[in-house]
Amino acid sequence: MTTFFSVAYYTFIENIRKKIFYGLILFGGVMMGASVLLSVLGGQQTLRILLDLGSSAIEFFALLGVGFSAVTLILEEMESKTIYLILTRPVSRFHYLTGRYAGLLMALYAGMLAMALMHVSLLLFNGWVFHARYVLSLFLSAEKILVVGSVALFFSLFSSSAVSSLSFTVFFWILGHFSGEINYLGTQIPSLAGKLAIGIFYYVIPNMQYFNLRDFWDVPQVMGNWVWLSFAYGCAYSAVFILLTVMLFKRKEF
Amino acid sequence: MLRLLVISVVLFSVVNAELARGFAYPLAFSAADAAASYTGLDIASVVMGVRKLGADIAWIQLLQYYGTPEKPLDEDRAFQLSWDMTKYLFGAKIDKEVCFTAGCDDKSHYHPQIDGGVYPLFLQYCYRIVALDPSYYFTYLYGGGALAWNLNRPQEALLLLEHGIAVLAKYQHASVRDIHEPYWQLNLYVSAIVYRKSGDFTGMLSLLETAVGQPDAPNMIKGILANIYQKQKKYTEALRLWINIYDTNDLSYRRRAEEKVNELKKIICINPDFSIA
Numbered sequence: 220m221t222t223f224f225s226v227a228y229y230t231f232i233e234n235i236r237k238k239i240f241y242g243l244i245l246f247g248g249v250m251m252g253a254s255v256l257l258s259v260l261g262g263q264q265t266l267r268i269l270l271d272l273g274s275s276a277i278e279f280f281a282l283l284g285v286g287f288s289a290v291t292l293i294l295e296e297m298e299s300k301t302i303y304l305i306l307t308r309p310v311s312r313f314h315y316l317t318g319r320y321a322g323l324l325m326a327l328y329a330g331m332l333a334m335a336l337m338h339v340s341l342l343l344f345n346g347w348v349f350h351a352r353y354v355l356s357l358f359l360s361a362e363k364i365l366v367v368g369s370v371a372l373f374f375s376l377f378s379s380s381a382v383s384s385l386s387f388t389v390f391f392w393i394l395g396h397f398s399g400e401i402n403y404l405g406t407q408i409p410s411l412a413g414k415l416a417i418g419i420f421y422y423v424i425p426n427m428q429y430f431n432l433r434d435f436w437d438v439p440q441v442m443g444n445w446v447w448l449s450f451a452y453g454c455a456y457s458a459v460f461i462l463l464t465v466m467l468f469k470r471k472e473f
Numbered sequence: 474m475l476r477l478l479v480i481s482v483v484l485f486s487v488v489n490a491e492l493a494r495g496f497a498y499p500l501a502f503s504a505a506d507a508a509a510s511y512t513g514l515d516i517a518s519v520v521m522g523v524r525k526l527g528a529d530i531a532w533i534q535l536l537q538y539y540g541t542p543e544k545p546l547d548e549d550r551a552f553q554l555s556w557d558m559t560k561y562l563f564g565a566k567i568d569k570e571v572c573f574t575a576g577c578d579d580k581s582h583y584h585p586q587i588d589g590g591v592y593p594l595f596l597q598y599c600y601r602i603v604a605l606d607p608s609y610y611f612t613y614l615y616g617g618g619a620l621a622w623n624l625n626r627p628q629e630a631l632l633l634l635e636h637g638i639a640v641l642a643k644y645q646h647a648s649v650r651d652i653h654e655p656y657w658q659l660n661l662y663v664s665a666i667v668y669r670k671s672g673d674f675t676g677m678l679s680l681l682e683t684a685v686g687q688p689d690a691p692n693m694i695k696g697i698l699a700n701i702y703q704k705q706k707k708y709t710e711a712l713r714l715w716i717n718i719y720d721t722n723d724l725s726y727r728r729r730a731e732e733k734v735n736e737l738k739k740i741i742c743i744n745p746d747f748s749i750a
Contacts, residue, residue: 260533263692263723264611268529275523313474396522399498422489427522428498434525438499438608445496448488455485462478469474 223314223321226305230322231329234288240330243280247334250276251341266347273338274353274433278360281331282392285364288327289371290384292319293468303473313465320372320461327364331357355446356433362453363430367392369457370425373464376471395427425456500524500607510597515605528606535598535612539619540725543590595620596629603636613637613659614684615691621666622697634663658687685714692718692726699733712737 234240254272258265293316296302305315335357343349370391374384394401398421405417429449435441518527599616603609613634620630637659661684668677678701685695695714702711712734719730 257533259724260536261529262536262725263721264529264532265722267611268533271523271525271529275526279521279523393520396520399501426489426492429492429496431522434522435499435608441499443495445492448492448495452485452488452492455481455488458481459478459485462474462481466474466478 220314222310223318226310226315226318227322227325230292230319231325234323234326235329237288239287240284240326243284244330244333247276247280247330248337250280251334251338255341266342266345269342269345270347270353273341274356274360277331277334277338277357278363278433280334281327281360281364282367284327284330285323285368286371286385286388288323289320289368290375290381290388292323292372292375294375294381297473306473312469316372316465316468317461320368324365324368327368328361331361331364352432352436352442356436359430359432359446359449362450363427365457366395366425366427366430366453366460369460369464373460373467376464376467391424392427394424396431398424398426398428426452429453511601511604515601518605524605528602528609528612531598531602531605532609532612535595535602535616536725538598539590539592539595543592590624592624595624596626596633599633600636603633603640607640610637610658611689611691614662614689615693617659617662617666618691618694618697621662621669623693627666627670630666631663634659634666638663658684658689685717692721692723696726696729703737708737708741712741 251269251273254269254276257272258268261268293302296305306312339349339353367388371384371388374387375381378384378387401417401421401424405414405421408414408417429445429452432441432446514530515527518524518530595616599612602612613636617630617634617637620633621627641659661680665677665680665684668674668680678698681694681698681701684690685698695718699711699714699718702708702714715730715733715737718726719734
């Protein structure tokens with residue numbers, strides 16, 4: 220377990236020191252600053268625009284971060300051959316891969332937290348009354364990042380090209396927001412084979428709407444047990460993909 | 474490893490099945506939403522899972538549409554007006570006074586909505602916003618108010634408000650408390666419009682008074698009521714409403730509220746030293 224924490228800590232520090240990490244946080248901050256200008260155009264809806272644009276920016280920049288970092292997380296080490304230095308030591312491939320993934324997530328969550336602090340300060344300065352649902356929606360956004368990160372990591376080993384891995388990941392992200400429609404399509408198709416194919420597709424694609432509380436938190440009485448189930452869903456989904464990635468990684472020969 | 478994978482898949486399947494039973498996506502498109510005309514930006518917001526942000530952008534586009542004169546302007550005039558309106562929104566000094574008085578033809582003033590305008594796509598813009606975010610209550614209130622009292626199309630206002638009531642009714646089965654607040658406000662607006670159509674202005678006025686007492690009442694409705702008060706020579710009530718509008722810090726109404734307060738202050742002459750500026 221010590222090796223897991225060591226790899227995670229090393230990855231965390233590595234990502235924190237990357238220029239792109241600061242760039243993303245900076246862009247997130249600039250985006251939130253720009254939201255002040257945009258909100259001026261919204262008449263009486265200033266706060267709503269500040270809230271929506273800020274929380275969307277946090278998620279979007281975290282998505283960019285996880286997309287670019289996860290697809291190169293192992294590939295870069297393989298290309299630079301630094302992976303030999305680690306794997307020749309008593310570090311299991313399972314610990315190495317999960318440690319790398321945990322370290323990356325920690326760095327991304329630190330970035331999200333920094334952006335969220337900036338966002339909340341901006342909102343409070345504009346007279347917003349803090350609501351616990353904000354924290355919950357941020358938490359579920361972090362779950363999205365967890366899921367997308369595991370998918371990106373899987374594709375990075377599966378396809379061995381950063382561009383195609385990123386394309387597949389974005390494809391999953393987009394389809395994930397259409398899960399409801401995919402399911403509806405399945406109910407409308409008359410043939411059994413079609414239903415089965417759509418059913419499998421619906422099952423494999425992560426349903427991102429489970430984590431999209433940010434988009435409908437003001438719908439009356441929307442809260443319920445599903446929030447905690449979403450958390451379990453995200454963890455189970457990413458566990459499946461991480462385990463598949465580990466299996467692929469174990470078969471890789473260097 | 475394989476055992477762990479099997480356990481994860483089983484756990485995932487169980488949770489997935491539970492979620493499929495316990496979670497109903499509240500923003501699913503309905504047949505009624507097909508009536509709205511969408512843009513590429515709306516599709517992008519749906520695809521990226523940021524429908525609320527898409528609705529906010531559509532809301533700003535509605536305000537821009539409603540705030541742009543319908544008569545085509547020549548390029549120089551359009552540029553000058555746009556630049557001056559930007560300065561006006563940010564509270565900067567401009568060369569000419571902005572005048573909202575109906576019928577005023579003084580060329581040394583700017584008249585942001587000179588002829589009132591028809592704005593035929595106003596309802597379409599509102600439908601587009603609420604299709605992206607059906608719980609955007611303010612759109613129902615603002616849109617209903619503008620269509621009924623400013624654009625004189627109460628029938629369209631009723632269509633929008635009834636759409637809102639139908640949307641909210643969808644959530645009523647799952648709602649106990651917080652449905653009532655926006656729900657009754659939409660019904661209140663419907664009743665006020667029905668009173669207006671039947672010519673019962675006393676009934677309409679009492680309902681509008683209740684409506685503007687709510688914390689999320691649109692400034693436009695407050696302004697309409699204040700103007701009615703002023704016509705009825707109820708200057709104190711009108712002054713109170715304009716001060717209320719001024720206090721909301723809505724930049725699009727702030728200057729006008731300031732002007733109205735000063736105008737009413739002069740009419741009332743109770744306290745000549747009174748100033749909110």
